[in-house]
Amino acid sequence: MAARKNELAYRLDERRLSLLKERAAMLATRKVTDATLRQQIAELADKLRAWEVKSSEQGAEAQKGLVKLGKKTADGNVVRV
Numbered sequence: 001m002a003a004r005k006n007e008l009a010y011r012l013d014e015r016r017l018s019l020l021k022e023r024a025a026m027l028a029t030r031k032v033t034d035a036t037l038r039q040q041i042a043e044l045a046d047k048l049r050a051w052e053v054k055s056s057e058q059g060a061e062a063q064k065g066l067v068k069l070g071k072k073t074a075d076g077n078v079v080r081v
Contacts, residue, residue: 010051017044 020041027034070078 006051010048013044013048013051017041017048020044 020037024034024037024041027037069081071081072078
């Protein structure tokens with residue numbers, strides 16, 4: 001359940017970041033700058049990068065404990081199931 005909540009929070013932040021970037025692009029066409037908007041974009045981008053690093057580290061830990069199943073053929077090769 002916690003993993004699903006984390007995934008949902010990640011997806012929401014990802015969508016929020018894309019919307020903020022679209023808004024920044026709209027403001028750029030009008031040649032208007034917004035420091036608060038740039039700060040929010042930077043914070044969300046950092047948060048998402050941190051989540052991706054954390055996620056990849058957890059994925060590597062999960063790979064250590066996995067067992068790969070296979071069936072040995074007559075010639076000695078192992079075919080993954």
